[in-house]
Amino acid sequence: MAKHHPDLVMCRKQPGVAIGRLCEKCDGKCPICDSFVNPATIVHVCDECNYGSFEGRCVVCGGVGVTDAYYCKECFKLGKDRDGCPKIVNLGSTKTDLFYERKKYGFKKRCVVEI
Numbered sequence: 001m002a003k004h005h006p007d008l009v010m011c012r013k014q015p016g017v018a019i020g021r022l023c024e025k026c027d028g029k030c031p032i033c034d035s036f037v038n039p040a041t042i043v044h045v046c047d048e049c050n051y052g053s054f055e056g057r058c059v060v061c062g063g064v065g066v067t068d069a070y071y072c073k074e075c076f077k078l079g080k081d082r083d084g085c086p087k088i089v090n091l092g093s094t095k096t097d098l099f100y101e102r103k104k105y106g107f108k109k110r111c112v113v114e115i
């Protein structure tokens with residue numbers, strides 16, 4: 001199973017009431033370890049990651065969310081569900097994308113980690 005690219009950074013802020021979502025492509029995936037088996041507990045994201053255009057977005061890739069996200073049994077056992085908002089905050093496959101995203105979402109700087 002492919003792991004997240006090591007450059008990907010999770011938000012880790014205090015989750016709010018918003019439920020994390022997954023797109024068609026990531027359906028059934030644990031946002032922490034990419035496991036597709038044993039979903040255990042529903043994912044909550046922080047208010048900022050569910051704000052405006054981010055609302056209902058896939059926590060893994062930022063695509064259009066179609067289903068609720070769950071942490072797998074292993075991550076739940078390890079307490080990863082309490083580590084904070086699991087939304088990937090530095091999305092983008094190329095540096096150009098990252099630069100563009102950063103400009104576009106400059107107002108969300110607090111959620112973006114410098115690479």
Ligand SMILES: [Zn+2]
Nearest residue numbers: 030033072075
């Ligand atoms: Zn997991």
Ligand SMILES: [Zn+2]
Nearest residue numbers: 011046049085
């Ligand atoms: Zn967040």
Ligand SMILES: [Zn+2]
Nearest residue numbers: 023026058061
């Ligand atoms: Zn996705």
